[in-house]
Amino acid sequence: MKTNKGSLSRRHFIRQTGLSGIALTVGASLSASGKTVVTLIGGPAPAQELVAWISIANTGRVTIMNHRSEMGQGTSQAIPQMIAEELEVHLDQVSVLFAPANPEKFGPQPQEGSFSVRGWYEQLLRIGASAREMLIRAAANQWNVPVSDCHAAGGEVIHRPTGRKLGYGALVEAASALSPPENVVLKNRKAYTCIGKPLPRQDIPAKTNGTALFGLDKKLPGMLYAVVERNPRFRGKVKHFDDSKAKAVPGVRQVLTVQRAVFAHLYEGVAVVADSLWAAMQGRKVLTVEWDDSGFDHLDSDRLAAQMRENLTKPASSETVETALRGAAKKIEAVYETPYQAHSCMEPLNCIAHVQENGIEIWGPIQEANWIQADLSERMGVPKAQVTVHMTFLGGGFGRKAFTDYPHEAALISRAVKAPVQVVWTREDDMRMGPFRTGAFYACKGGIDENGRIIAFQALTAAQWIGQDWTPEPYPDPKPLGDNTGTMEGLSSPYYKSIPHYSFGGVGTRAPIPVMWWRSVYASTNAFACESFIDELAHEAGKDPLEFRRNHLDDKRYRAFIDQLEAVSGWPTRDKKTGWGVALTECFGSIAGHIVVVARKPDGNVKIDRVIALIDCGWYVNPDIIRAQVEGSIVMGLGAATKHAITFKDGKAVEQNFNTYPMPRITDIPRIEVHIMENDEKAGGVGEPGLPPFAPALCNAIFDLTGKRIRTLPFNLDAV
Structure with missing residues (x-):
């Protein structure tokens, strides 16, 4: 997939992560002098974000946000494993959640170009180390001892001379009021206890017992279902359609033309919206569409x-x-020839969109949350801050689910029917519509x-x-x-x-x-x-x-x-x-x-x-x-x-x-x-x-x- 080479300096990265709490939010900004200024924006809470990636409950349970999609490549293990190493917690003390699209808070979030570790490992290590140092300082302040006499291990801060200990849960509120350190010392690789080890992936049990949430598993109250009859010739237009038989199918609510943006072109189709996926699919089967396929080559x-x-x-x-x-x-x-290929992910494309007057929410197997957020903002005329993109697990991506067309199509249908809609692509839709790997x-x-x-x-x-x-x-x-x-x-x-x-x-x-x-x-x-x-x-x-x-x-x-x-x-x-x-x-x-x-x-x-x-x-x-x-x-x-x-x-x-x-x-x-x-x-x-x-x-x-x-x-x- 395309490579995003954008990166943030350590200091800028820390400043942009919004050092914060779930209710006690600590925002980081710059003063005129260039120093970090910490402001409190909220009140006490039972669990608090210490930095954008890390929340700690008073029980000591740590939640680490994964700002990248998880399509089987292991980001939901690798990213927490990096942060946990420098934070000094064991992975059995950690829960992992997907971060919503928020480039201001999490930086660029594309899942492309094999970039998750190689593009972010130094920043993520420093995030964990910065949080660790804030917790250590909070403990040293409470004990009134030098910071140098304290160290962290296993989710606790330990005072070396006396052996006294304080768990992270007891320290997080005080730590969240501190400024992030200007410099942190990262571990030598020889000192790693977590990184470099074949630790079991935390997403595997959920994926094997059926509790993992993929795009098709997500449901919303009042959600409708849609399938789309799309022109198999890619750039053809809808000339006319007859929906009389489709509307006669029990459960079918509405039939409408819809577009999706594929690069610089708008591809057209006819959506059948219903109370159930089965009804939508049955309505599509009896839909009659006449296409206008003029103006482009019909290649073989x-x-x-x-x-x-x-x-x-x-x-x-x-x-x-x-x-x-x-x-x-x-x-x-010599001459060599290679063919076109489909992505053929085991999970076909799908997306839930809910378009309301005050914003847009998207749920689904999203490979590139930032890009989809920005694209919908521009195309739908909604401020980017009011476009929320929620990532679920992906059943494969390979670049296809980084594209913006399928959320755009879902958003247009949701806006037209004024309800949350899950658009589901059949296997045939997914395979024949492209985009493809070029021959x-x-x-x-x-x-x-x-x-x-x-x-x-x-x-x-x-x-x-x-x-x-x-x-x-x-x-x-x-x-x-x-x-x-x-x-x-x-x-x-x-x-x-x-x-x-x-x-x-x-x-x-x-x-x-x-x-x-x-x-x-x-x-x-x-x-x-x-x-x-x-x-x-x-x-x-x-x-x-x-x-x-x-x-x-x-x-x-x-x-x-x-x-x-x-x-x-x-x-x-x-x-x-x-x-x-x-x-x-x-x-x-x-x-x-x-x-x-x-x-x-x-x-x-x-x-x-x-x-x-x-x-x-x-x-x-x-x-x-x-x-x-x-x-x-x-x-x-x-x-x-x-x-x-x-x-x-x-x-x-x-x-x-x-x-x-x-x-x-x-x-x-x-x-x-x-x-x-x-x-x-x-x-x-x-x-x-x-x-x-x-x-x-x-x-x-x-x-x-x-x-x-x-x-x-x-x-x-x-x-x-």
Whole structure:
């Protein structure tokens, strides 16, 4: 997903968190001198927020707010685990709640670009440490002893000389009246008792016993239900509809046209609103809609692929690359093709909206609360402070639930019917409407010298670029090579920097098909082409693929990484009866490497025997979360490589459910080993970097076993 690089300084962050209490609210602001001024805004309360993230009851129970969405990636564990470490509380003393959209209080809240830990760990550690120091000072003041004689542990402040103790619950009111410390000392990693440990996730029991609240579980008094018949051709308009049969269905209240904003375009549909979801769905079945599909292309996959292949020929090749290739001992070219993909979250889209005269409230599986708050404020003409966005658990997101279209549509329906409404997308709605991951085509060329080193490498791509739909204006002429840096995720590996002549660029393909972020964004397709081509160059040079990559690495971190990947996989001991493939990628601040091992089944077909994954995400919180995310990425990558794709016919998505867009089954999943690098690097992402290396590593392994190069995804593993 897109990366939000916004961050706050520690001091500004503390000032903006609104040091506060549930009823005794302590607001932080700046005086003319620049010092923090604390003002009391309320009265005593049984439980108080010490800082925006932390509330403490008089029983000592701590509530930590998770300001990020939780869609399985572990923020509801990792964020409390970071804060609890410096706050000096055990996680069994902690409850976790989702924070509502409030950028002034919680800072940016997007769940994108694997940014939750890597973008916020230092600030969140300081939040916990600042609260701890305020509690320690409150205890020292009560005992009339030096602060230096006190320390915190297990939710208590302890006076070292006497052993006296005060629980946080007894101290929070006094602590909330203190100014936050200007500087705090964070723990050394060796002193951690919480961070770095595989502590059990607190959301797992709720998700297994049915008490976790997902979007579809939320109910409001007087809530109605709506489903929407949307034009399957994306940009078509409603010409006419006949709702007579729909209104005859018991429980159907109203039928109305509705829009939703998809980037710069307004997509139209007809909503059926009813007392129950069943009634709304039955009403939709008998609704008759006539569409106006004029004014845009009704593309099919063959035409779209032909257009992308043609676009590969439009940009001029790099002159320096062409000059270098003329002097190469060997040179090769190859074209790679990757398909459109749906997000296919296990939980389809849904959203509750309640629009009233004094504001808007939203509940649902929201991946990007701030953006949705700001978008609704602008589109509905409501001050941002009067738009409240409540996050529930998400049954998957992968970028799709960061988008603003489905809350916008729900808000328009709620405003029209003057009641809270839950809009539910069926599986077919969710899969065929998009936005999708774009298909992408790549033309690669490269050359090696007489010593087997790469002297030139060029990759051109033709794909829909996400940014093209932010404006309805025609897309510009082909950009120069390297101009569109937004499509370069996964192409920053240091061994490219060792290549004397390297270039990457391409052409944006224009189409009415909506495209957006999909787990790891362009890295998922870029890596397939480029890491497959690196393997082809290694073969042409007669070099071992792993050693070939090592020989193009000057970076110490990368060399340590590839040494560790070799060691944990047993690469030097591989036998001739199996095929081994490797791929390395870097995106979202982390390095990931996969080695895939394939073998022949008794019937002669190829099977994936095992996958060995290594991730270097630098500083990390919970190793179990990392392993789960990498495993999930591999399974998702397996589906995209060998199982499913979205195709188009006459301007419509063909695949509409899992019968034609099959998911990997448990019998398809090989043994997966996930290893984590230990080093002192800054925190990187985890949720996305584990996906891009899989497809090229798999295809490289198949070549090692069979001699057959796979350059087009998806492919049928049983047909290799």
